[in-house]
Amino acid sequence: MVHFIGAGPGDPELLTIKGKRFIDSADVIIYAGSLVNEKILADRKDCAQVYNSAYMTLSEVIGVMKEAAAKGQSVARVHTGDPSIYGAIREQMDALDDLGISYEVIPGVSSFLAAAASMKKEYTLPGVSQTVILSRIEGRTPVPEKEKILSLAKHHATMIIFLSVGKIEVLVHLMSESYEKDTPVAVVYKASWPEETIIYGTLETIADKVKAAGITKTALVVVGDFLGDKYELSKLYDQNFETEYRKTGGSIDDSHQ
Incomplete structure:
Protein backbone atom coordinates (compact mmCIF):
# COMPACT_ATOMS: atom_id res chain seq x y z
CA MET A 1 0.00 0.00 0.00
CA PRO A 107 -5.13 15.11 3.38
CA GLY A 108 -2.99 17.74 5.04
CA VAL A 109 -3.13 21.37 6.15
CA SER A 110 -2.31 23.57 3.16
CA SER A 111 0.02 26.55 3.51
CA PHE A 112 -2.77 28.91 2.52
CA LEU A 113 -4.69 27.82 5.61
CA ALA A 114 -1.62 28.18 7.81
CA ALA A 115 -1.12 31.66 6.33
CA ALA A 116 -4.63 32.72 7.36
CA ALA A 117 -3.98 31.42 10.87
CA SER A 118 -0.69 33.29 11.12
CA MET A 119 -2.25 36.52 9.88
CA LYS A 120 -5.30 35.96 12.11
CA LYS A 121 -7.56 36.70 9.15
CA GLU A 122 -10.74 35.23 7.63
CA TYR A 123 -10.70 34.80 3.85
CA THR A 124 -14.50 34.80 3.47
CA LEU A 125 -15.65 37.94 5.24
CA PRO A 126 -19.40 38.69 4.85
CA GLY A 127 -19.97 41.66 2.57
CA VAL A 128 -16.37 41.55 1.35
CA SER A 129 -15.68 38.21 -0.34
CA GLN A 130 -17.31 34.80 -0.32
CA THR A 131 -14.96 33.33 -2.92
CA VAL A 132 -11.35 32.22 -2.56
CA ILE A 133 -9.25 31.74 -5.69
CA LEU A 134 -6.09 29.66 -5.47
CA SER A 135 -3.84 30.16 -8.45
CA ARG A 136 -0.33 30.96 -9.64
CA ILE A 137 1.29 33.15 -12.24
CA GLU A 138 2.44 31.60 -15.48
CA GLY A 139 6.08 30.56 -15.39
CA ARG A 140 8.05 27.65 -16.84
CA THR A 141 4.81 25.70 -16.49
CA PRO A 142 1.95 27.42 -18.35
CA VAL A 143 -1.59 27.94 -17.07
CA PRO A 144 -4.78 27.56 -19.15
CA GLU A 145 -5.66 30.72 -21.07
CA LYS A 146 -8.91 31.24 -19.13
CA GLU A 147 -7.04 31.02 -15.81
CA LYS A 148 -4.45 33.71 -16.31
CA ILE A 149 -4.13 36.17 -13.42
CA LEU A 150 -5.46 39.00 -15.55
CA SER A 151 -8.76 37.13 -16.00
CA LEU A 152 -9.09 35.81 -12.44
CA ALA A 153 -8.45 39.22 -10.89
CA LYS A 154 -11.59 40.60 -12.53
CA HIS A 155 -13.68 38.74 -9.94
CA HIS A 156 -12.26 40.84 -7.07
CA ALA A 157 -12.37 37.72 -4.91
CA THR A 158 -9.87 36.80 -2.21
CA MET A 159 -6.85 35.60 -4.15
CA ILE A 160 -4.04 33.39 -2.89
CA ILE A 161 -1.18 33.12 -5.33
CA PHE A 162 1.19 30.18 -5.03
CA LEU A 163 4.62 29.78 -6.64
CA SER A 164 4.76 33.38 -7.82
CA VAL A 165 6.60 35.58 -5.32
CA GLY A 166 9.70 35.44 -7.52
CA LYS A 167 7.74 37.40 -10.12
CA ILE A 168 6.08 39.77 -7.68
CA GLU A 169 6.49 42.82 -9.93
CA VAL A 170 4.80 41.11 -12.87
CA LEU A 171 2.09 39.74 -10.59
CA VAL A 172 1.09 43.07 -9.03
CA HIS A 173 1.14 44.74 -12.44
CA LEU A 174 -1.35 42.19 -13.77
CA MET A 175 -3.57 42.41 -10.71
CA SER A 176 -3.56 46.21 -10.77
CA GLU A 177 -5.46 46.03 -14.05
CA SER A 178 -8.54 45.00 -12.02
CA TYR A 179 -7.88 45.77 -8.35
CA GLU A 180 -7.32 49.27 -7.01
CA LYS A 181 -3.66 50.04 -6.32
CA ASP A 182 -4.42 50.52 -2.63
CA THR A 183 -5.85 46.98 -2.33
CA PRO A 184 -4.18 45.34 0.67
CA VAL A 185 -1.67 42.55 0.05
CA ALA A 186 0.25 40.23 2.33
CA VAL A 187 3.20 38.02 1.51
CA VAL A 188 3.58 35.09 3.90
CA TYR A 189 6.98 33.43 3.79
CA LYS A 190 7.19 29.84 5.11
CA ALA A 191 3.91 29.90 7.03
CA SER A 192 4.16 28.03 10.38
CA TRP A 193 7.96 27.57 10.19
CA PRO A 194 10.19 29.17 12.84
CA GLU A 195 11.48 31.59 10.17
CA GLU A 196 7.97 32.62 9.11
CA THR A 197 7.80 36.23 7.90
CA ILE A 198 4.71 38.26 7.00
CA ILE A 199 4.99 41.43 4.94
CA TYR A 200 1.97 43.70 4.57
CA GLY A 201 1.46 46.33 1.92
CA THR A 202 -0.70 47.26 -1.04
CA LEU A 203 -0.51 46.40 -4.70
CA GLU A 204 1.44 49.62 -5.11
CA THR A 205 4.00 48.99 -2.35
CA ILE A 206 4.35 45.24 -1.84
CA ALA A 207 6.86 44.52 -4.62
CA ASP A 208 9.47 46.89 -3.19
CA LYS A 209 8.94 45.53 0.33
CA VAL A 210 9.35 41.92 -0.81
CA LYS A 211 12.49 42.73 -2.78
CA ALA A 212 13.95 44.57 0.22
CA ALA A 213 13.30 41.50 2.37
CA GLY A 214 15.02 39.26 -0.15
CA ILE A 215 12.08 36.86 -0.47
CA THR A 216 12.17 35.00 -3.78
CA LYS A 217 10.44 31.67 -3.08
CA THR A 218 8.45 29.57 -0.56
CA ALA A 219 5.92 32.34 0.01
CA LEU A 220 2.27 33.01 -0.71
CA VAL A 221 0.98 36.30 -2.11
CA VAL A 222 -2.44 37.00 -0.62
CA VAL A 223 -4.61 39.75 -2.10
CA GLY A 224 -7.99 41.14 -1.15
CA ASP A 225 -10.05 43.50 0.94
CA PHE A 226 -10.48 40.78 3.59
CA LEU A 227 -7.16 42.12 4.89
CA GLY A 228 -8.91 45.37 5.74
CA ASP A 229 -11.19 46.24 8.64
CA LYS A 230 -14.55 46.78 6.92
CA TYR A 231 -17.01 43.88 6.79
CA GLU A 232 -20.54 42.86 7.73
CA LEU A 233 -21.38 40.74 10.76
CA SER A 234 -22.24 37.14 9.99
CA LYS A 235 -25.88 36.03 9.93
CA LEU A 236 -24.77 32.86 11.70
CA TYR A 237 -24.87 34.49 15.14
CA ASP A 238 -27.30 37.33 14.41
CA GLN A 239 -30.04 37.36 17.07
CA ASN A 240 -32.55 38.39 14.42
CA PHE A 241 -31.64 35.55 12.06
CA GLU A 242 -33.46 32.25 12.64
CA THR A 243 -31.70 28.93 12.09
CA GLU A 244 -32.58 25.26 12.53
CA TYR A 245 -31.09 25.36 16.02
CA ARG A 246 -31.86 28.90 17.16
CA LYS A 247 -35.14 30.78 16.94
CA THR A 248 -35.35 34.54 16.64
CA GLY A 249 -35.10 36.22 20.00
CA GLY A 250 -32.22 34.00 21.08
CA SER A 251 -34.13 30.91 22.31
CA ILE A 252 -32.22 27.64 22.08
CA ASP A 253 -33.54 24.24 21.04
CA ASP A 254 -33.03 22.17 24.21
CA SER A 255 -32.24 19.03 22.21
CA HIS A 256 -29.01 20.62 20.97
CA GLN A 257 -27.64 21.92 24.26
Missing part, protein backbone atom coordinates in the same frame (compact mmCIF):
# COMPACT_ATOMS: atom_id res chain seq x y z
CA VAL A 2 1.20 3.48 -0.90
CA HIS A 3 0.03 6.32 1.33
CA PHE A 4 0.10 9.80 -0.19
CA ILE A 5 0.39 12.06 2.84
CA GLY A 6 -0.11 15.79 3.18
CA ALA A 7 2.66 16.81 5.59
CA GLY A 8 1.18 20.22 6.30
CA PRO A 9 2.80 23.65 5.87
CA GLY A 10 5.93 23.04 7.94
CA ASP A 11 5.18 22.94 11.66
CA PRO A 12 5.48 19.24 12.62
CA GLU A 13 2.52 19.62 14.97
CA LEU A 14 0.31 20.47 11.99
CA LEU A 15 0.82 16.99 10.54
CA THR A 16 -2.35 14.96 11.00
CA ILE A 17 -2.41 12.09 13.47
CA LYS A 18 -3.19 9.66 10.66
CA GLY A 19 -0.40 11.00 8.48
CA LYS A 20 2.14 10.69 11.30
CA ARG A 21 1.03 7.14 12.02
CA PHE A 22 1.75 6.02 8.47
CA ILE A 23 5.04 7.91 8.23
CA ASP A 24 6.29 6.45 11.50
CA SER A 25 5.40 2.90 10.47
CA ALA A 26 6.43 3.05 6.80
CA ASP A 27 9.10 0.76 5.39
CA VAL A 28 9.86 3.24 2.60
CA ILE A 29 9.50 7.03 2.74
CA ILE A 30 9.61 9.26 -0.32
CA TYR A 31 9.37 12.89 0.67
CA ALA A 32 9.47 16.23 -1.14
CA GLY A 33 12.70 17.38 0.47
CA SER A 34 12.71 20.85 -1.04
CA LEU A 35 9.59 21.78 0.93
CA VAL A 36 8.77 19.21 3.63
CA ASN A 37 10.19 19.82 7.10
CA GLU A 38 12.50 16.86 7.83
CA LYS A 39 11.45 16.95 11.49
CA ILE A 40 8.24 15.27 10.33
CA LEU A 41 10.32 12.15 9.70
CA ALA A 42 11.98 12.19 13.13
CA ASP A 43 10.04 9.20 14.53
CA ARG A 44 10.40 6.94 11.51
CA LYS A 45 11.58 3.35 11.87
CA ASP A 46 15.35 2.96 12.07
CA CYS A 47 15.22 0.54 9.16
CA ALA A 48 13.06 2.78 6.94
CA GLN A 49 14.50 3.60 3.53
CA VAL A 50 14.25 7.35 2.86
CA TYR A 51 14.29 8.99 -0.58
CA ASN A 52 14.24 12.71 -1.37
CA SER A 53 12.01 13.18 -4.42
CA ALA A 54 13.55 16.60 -5.11
CA TYR A 55 16.34 14.69 -6.85
CA MET A 56 14.11 12.11 -8.54
CA THR A 57 12.12 11.87 -11.76
CA LEU A 58 8.57 10.50 -11.93
CA SER A 59 9.82 7.16 -13.27
CA GLU A 60 12.31 6.88 -10.41
CA VAL A 61 9.62 7.61 -7.81
CA ILE A 62 7.31 5.01 -9.34
CA GLY A 63 10.20 2.56 -9.57
CA VAL A 64 10.80 2.79 -5.81
CA MET A 65 7.08 2.29 -5.14
CA LYS A 66 6.94 -0.70 -7.49
CA GLU A 67 9.95 -2.35 -5.84
CA ALA A 68 8.49 -1.79 -2.36
CA ALA A 69 5.12 -3.20 -3.41
CA ALA A 70 6.81 -6.32 -4.78
CA LYS A 71 8.42 -6.84 -1.36
CA GLY A 72 5.17 -6.25 0.50
CA GLN A 73 6.50 -3.04 2.05
CA SER A 74 4.46 0.02 2.99
CA VAL A 75 5.30 3.35 1.36
CA ALA A 76 4.74 6.85 2.72
CA ARG A 77 4.79 9.35 -0.16
CA VAL A 78 5.07 12.64 1.72
CA HIS A 79 4.04 15.89 0.05
CA THR A 80 4.05 19.40 1.44
CA GLY A 81 0.77 21.00 2.54
CA ASP A 82 -2.10 19.07 1.04
CA PRO A 83 -1.10 16.87 -1.91
CA SER A 84 -4.16 17.87 -3.97
CA ILE A 85 -2.83 21.44 -4.42
CA TYR A 86 0.16 21.66 -6.77
CA GLY A 87 1.21 18.23 -5.54
CA ALA A 88 1.52 16.47 -8.92
CA ILE A 89 -0.04 13.34 -7.45
CA ARG A 90 -2.47 12.51 -10.27
CA GLU A 91 0.32 11.27 -12.52
CA GLN A 92 1.66 9.12 -9.67
CA MET A 93 -1.78 7.66 -8.90
CA ASP A 94 -2.42 6.90 -12.57
CA ALA A 95 0.91 5.08 -12.78
CA LEU A 96 0.05 3.03 -9.70
CA ASP A 97 -3.36 2.19 -11.21
CA ASP A 98 -1.60 0.88 -14.31
CA LEU A 99 0.64 -1.26 -12.11
CA GLY A 100 -2.23 -2.52 -9.97
CA ILE A 101 -0.69 -1.07 -6.80
CA SER A 102 -3.20 0.10 -4.19
CA TYR A 103 -2.92 3.52 -2.55
CA GLU A 104 -4.78 6.04 -0.44
CA VAL A 105 -4.56 9.81 0.04
CA ILE A 106 -4.33 11.38 3.49
Whole structure:
Protein backbone atom coordinates (compact mmCIF):
# COMPACT_ATOMS: atom_id res chain seq x y z
CA MET A 1 0.00 0.00 0.00
CA VAL A 2 1.20 3.48 -0.90
CA HIS A 3 0.03 6.32 1.33
CA PHE A 4 0.10 9.80 -0.19
CA ILE A 5 0.39 12.06 2.84
CA GLY A 6 -0.11 15.79 3.18
CA ALA A 7 2.66 16.81 5.59
CA GLY A 8 1.18 20.22 6.30
CA PRO A 9 2.80 23.65 5.87
CA GLY A 10 5.93 23.04 7.94
CA ASP A 11 5.18 22.94 11.66
CA PRO A 12 5.48 19.24 12.62
CA GLU A 13 2.52 19.62 14.97
CA LEU A 14 0.31 20.47 11.99
CA LEU A 15 0.82 16.99 10.54
CA THR A 16 -2.35 14.96 11.00
CA ILE A 17 -2.41 12.09 13.47
CA LYS A 18 -3.19 9.66 10.66
CA GLY A 19 -0.40 11.00 8.48
CA LYS A 20 2.14 10.69 11.30
CA ARG A 21 1.03 7.14 12.02
CA PHE A 22 1.75 6.02 8.47
CA ILE A 23 5.04 7.91 8.23
CA ASP A 24 6.29 6.45 11.50
CA SER A 25 5.40 2.90 10.47
CA ALA A 26 6.43 3.05 6.80
CA ASP A 27 9.10 0.76 5.39
CA VAL A 28 9.86 3.24 2.60
CA ILE A 29 9.50 7.03 2.74
CA ILE A 30 9.61 9.26 -0.32
CA TYR A 31 9.37 12.89 0.67
CA ALA A 32 9.47 16.23 -1.14
CA GLY A 33 12.70 17.38 0.47
CA SER A 34 12.71 20.85 -1.04
CA LEU A 35 9.59 21.78 0.93
CA VAL A 36 8.77 19.21 3.63
CA ASN A 37 10.19 19.82 7.10
CA GLU A 38 12.50 16.86 7.83
CA LYS A 39 11.45 16.95 11.49
CA ILE A 40 8.24 15.27 10.33
CA LEU A 41 10.32 12.15 9.70
CA ALA A 42 11.98 12.19 13.13
CA ASP A 43 10.04 9.20 14.53
CA ARG A 44 10.40 6.94 11.51
CA LYS A 45 11.58 3.35 11.87
CA ASP A 46 15.35 2.96 12.07
CA CYS A 47 15.22 0.54 9.16
CA ALA A 48 13.06 2.78 6.94
CA GLN A 49 14.50 3.60 3.53
CA VAL A 50 14.25 7.35 2.86
CA TYR A 51 14.29 8.99 -0.58
CA ASN A 52 14.24 12.71 -1.37
CA SER A 53 12.01 13.18 -4.42
CA ALA A 54 13.55 16.60 -5.11
CA TYR A 55 16.34 14.69 -6.85
CA MET A 56 14.11 12.11 -8.54
CA THR A 57 12.12 11.87 -11.76
CA LEU A 58 8.57 10.50 -11.93
CA SER A 59 9.82 7.16 -13.27
CA GLU A 60 12.31 6.88 -10.41
CA VAL A 61 9.62 7.61 -7.81
CA ILE A 62 7.31 5.01 -9.34
CA GLY A 63 10.20 2.56 -9.57
CA VAL A 64 10.80 2.79 -5.81
CA MET A 65 7.08 2.29 -5.14
CA LYS A 66 6.94 -0.70 -7.49
CA GLU A 67 9.95 -2.35 -5.84
CA ALA A 68 8.49 -1.79 -2.36
CA ALA A 69 5.12 -3.20 -3.41
CA ALA A 70 6.81 -6.32 -4.78
CA LYS A 71 8.42 -6.84 -1.36
CA GLY A 72 5.17 -6.25 0.50
CA GLN A 73 6.50 -3.04 2.05
CA SER A 74 4.46 0.02 2.99
CA VAL A 75 5.30 3.35 1.36
CA ALA A 76 4.74 6.85 2.72
CA ARG A 77 4.79 9.35 -0.16
CA VAL A 78 5.07 12.64 1.72
CA HIS A 79 4.04 15.89 0.05
CA THR A 80 4.05 19.40 1.44
CA GLY A 81 0.77 21.00 2.54
CA ASP A 82 -2.10 19.07 1.04
CA PRO A 83 -1.10 16.87 -1.91
CA SER A 84 -4.16 17.87 -3.97
CA ILE A 85 -2.83 21.44 -4.42
CA TYR A 86 0.16 21.66 -6.77
CA GLY A 87 1.21 18.23 -5.54
CA ALA A 88 1.52 16.47 -8.92
CA ILE A 89 -0.04 13.34 -7.45
CA ARG A 90 -2.47 12.51 -10.27
CA GLU A 91 0.32 11.27 -12.52
CA GLN A 92 1.66 9.12 -9.67
CA MET A 93 -1.78 7.66 -8.90
CA ASP A 94 -2.42 6.90 -12.57
CA ALA A 95 0.91 5.08 -12.78
CA LEU A 96 0.05 3.03 -9.70
CA ASP A 97 -3.36 2.19 -11.21
CA ASP A 98 -1.60 0.88 -14.31
CA LEU A 99 0.64 -1.26 -12.11
CA GLY A 100 -2.23 -2.52 -9.97
CA ILE A 101 -0.69 -1.07 -6.80
CA SER A 102 -3.20 0.10 -4.19
CA TYR A 103 -2.92 3.52 -2.55
CA GLU A 104 -4.78 6.04 -0.44
CA VAL A 105 -4.56 9.81 0.04
CA ILE A 106 -4.33 11.38 3.49
CA PRO A 107 -5.13 15.11 3.38
CA GLY A 108 -2.99 17.74 5.04
CA VAL A 109 -3.13 21.37 6.15
CA SER A 110 -2.31 23.57 3.16
CA SER A 111 0.02 26.55 3.51
CA PHE A 112 -2.77 28.91 2.52
CA LEU A 113 -4.69 27.82 5.61
CA ALA A 114 -1.62 28.18 7.81
CA ALA A 115 -1.12 31.66 6.33
CA ALA A 116 -4.63 32.72 7.36
CA ALA A 117 -3.98 31.42 10.87
CA SER A 118 -0.69 33.29 11.12
CA MET A 119 -2.25 36.52 9.88
CA LYS A 120 -5.30 35.96 12.11
CA LYS A 121 -7.56 36.70 9.15
CA GLU A 122 -10.74 35.23 7.63
CA TYR A 123 -10.70 34.80 3.85
CA THR A 124 -14.50 34.80 3.47
CA LEU A 125 -15.65 37.94 5.24
CA PRO A 126 -19.40 38.69 4.85
CA GLY A 127 -19.97 41.66 2.57
CA VAL A 128 -16.37 41.55 1.35
CA SER A 129 -15.68 38.21 -0.34
CA GLN A 130 -17.31 34.80 -0.32
CA THR A 131 -14.96 33.33 -2.92
CA VAL A 132 -11.35 32.22 -2.56
CA ILE A 133 -9.25 31.74 -5.69
CA LEU A 134 -6.09 29.66 -5.47
CA SER A 135 -3.84 30.16 -8.45
CA ARG A 136 -0.33 30.96 -9.64
CA ILE A 137 1.29 33.15 -12.24
CA GLU A 138 2.44 31.60 -15.48
CA GLY A 139 6.08 30.56 -15.39
CA ARG A 140 8.05 27.65 -16.84
CA THR A 141 4.81 25.70 -16.49
CA PRO A 142 1.95 27.42 -18.35
CA VAL A 143 -1.59 27.94 -17.07
CA PRO A 144 -4.78 27.56 -19.15
CA GLU A 145 -5.66 30.72 -21.07
CA LYS A 146 -8.91 31.24 -19.13
CA GLU A 147 -7.04 31.02 -15.81
CA LYS A 148 -4.45 33.71 -16.31
CA ILE A 149 -4.13 36.17 -13.42
CA LEU A 150 -5.46 39.00 -15.55
CA SER A 151 -8.76 37.13 -16.00
CA LEU A 152 -9.09 35.81 -12.44
CA ALA A 153 -8.45 39.22 -10.89
CA LYS A 154 -11.59 40.60 -12.53
CA HIS A 155 -13.68 38.74 -9.94
CA HIS A 156 -12.26 40.84 -7.07
CA ALA A 157 -12.37 37.72 -4.91
CA THR A 158 -9.87 36.80 -2.21
CA MET A 159 -6.85 35.60 -4.15
CA ILE A 160 -4.04 33.39 -2.89
CA ILE A 161 -1.18 33.12 -5.33
CA PHE A 162 1.19 30.18 -5.03
CA LEU A 163 4.62 29.78 -6.64
CA SER A 164 4.76 33.38 -7.82
CA VAL A 165 6.60 35.58 -5.32
CA GLY A 166 9.70 35.44 -7.52
CA LYS A 167 7.74 37.40 -10.12
CA ILE A 168 6.08 39.77 -7.68
CA GLU A 169 6.49 42.82 -9.93
CA VAL A 170 4.80 41.11 -12.87
CA LEU A 171 2.09 39.74 -10.59
CA VAL A 172 1.09 43.07 -9.03
CA HIS A 173 1.14 44.74 -12.44
CA LEU A 174 -1.35 42.19 -13.77
CA MET A 175 -3.57 42.41 -10.71
CA SER A 176 -3.56 46.21 -10.77
CA GLU A 177 -5.46 46.03 -14.05
CA SER A 178 -8.54 45.00 -12.02
CA TYR A 179 -7.88 45.77 -8.35
CA GLU A 180 -7.32 49.27 -7.01
CA LYS A 181 -3.66 50.04 -6.32
CA ASP A 182 -4.42 50.52 -2.63
CA THR A 183 -5.85 46.98 -2.33
CA PRO A 184 -4.18 45.34 0.67
CA VAL A 185 -1.67 42.55 0.05
CA ALA A 186 0.25 40.23 2.33
CA VAL A 187 3.20 38.02 1.51
CA VAL A 188 3.58 35.09 3.90
CA TYR A 189 6.98 33.43 3.79
CA LYS A 190 7.19 29.84 5.11
CA ALA A 191 3.91 29.90 7.03
CA SER A 192 4.16 28.03 10.38
CA TRP A 193 7.96 27.57 10.19
CA PRO A 194 10.19 29.17 12.84
CA GLU A 195 11.48 31.59 10.17
CA GLU A 196 7.97 32.62 9.11
CA THR A 197 7.80 36.23 7.90
CA ILE A 198 4.71 38.26 7.00
CA ILE A 199 4.99 41.43 4.94
CA TYR A 200 1.97 43.70 4.57
CA GLY A 201 1.46 46.33 1.92
CA THR A 202 -0.70 47.26 -1.04
CA LEU A 203 -0.51 46.40 -4.70
CA GLU A 204 1.44 49.62 -5.11
CA THR A 205 4.00 48.99 -2.35
CA ILE A 206 4.35 45.24 -1.84
CA ALA A 207 6.86 44.52 -4.62
CA ASP A 208 9.47 46.89 -3.19
CA LYS A 209 8.94 45.53 0.33
CA VAL A 210 9.35 41.92 -0.81
CA LYS A 211 12.49 42.73 -2.78
CA ALA A 212 13.95 44.57 0.22
CA ALA A 213 13.30 41.50 2.37
CA GLY A 214 15.02 39.26 -0.15
CA ILE A 215 12.08 36.86 -0.47
CA THR A 216 12.17 35.00 -3.78
CA LYS A 217 10.44 31.67 -3.08
CA THR A 218 8.45 29.57 -0.56
CA ALA A 219 5.92 32.34 0.01
CA LEU A 220 2.27 33.01 -0.71
CA VAL A 221 0.98 36.30 -2.11
CA VAL A 222 -2.44 37.00 -0.62
CA VAL A 223 -4.61 39.75 -2.10
CA GLY A 224 -7.99 41.14 -1.15
CA ASP A 225 -10.05 43.50 0.94
CA PHE A 226 -10.48 40.78 3.59
CA LEU A 227 -7.16 42.12 4.89
CA GLY A 228 -8.91 45.37 5.74
CA ASP A 229 -11.19 46.24 8.64
CA LYS A 230 -14.55 46.78 6.92
CA TYR A 231 -17.01 43.88 6.79
CA GLU A 232 -20.54 42.86 7.73
CA LEU A 233 -21.38 40.74 10.76
CA SER A 234 -22.24 37.14 9.99
CA LYS A 235 -25.88 36.03 9.93
CA LEU A 236 -24.77 32.86 11.70
CA TYR A 237 -24.87 34.49 15.14
CA ASP A 238 -27.30 37.33 14.41
CA GLN A 239 -30.04 37.36 17.07
CA ASN A 240 -32.55 38.39 14.42
CA PHE A 241 -31.64 35.55 12.06
CA GLU A 242 -33.46 32.25 12.64
CA THR A 243 -31.70 28.93 12.09
CA GLU A 244 -32.58 25.26 12.53
CA TYR A 245 -31.09 25.36 16.02
CA ARG A 246 -31.86 28.90 17.16
CA LYS A 247 -35.14 30.78 16.94
CA THR A 248 -35.35 34.54 16.64
CA GLY A 249 -35.10 36.22 20.00
CA GLY A 250 -32.22 34.00 21.08
CA SER A 251 -34.13 30.91 22.31
CA ILE A 252 -32.22 27.64 22.08
CA ASP A 253 -33.54 24.24 21.04
CA ASP A 254 -33.03 22.17 24.21
CA SER A 255 -32.24 19.03 22.21
CA HIS A 256 -29.01 20.62 20.97
CA GLN A 257 -27.64 21.92 24.26
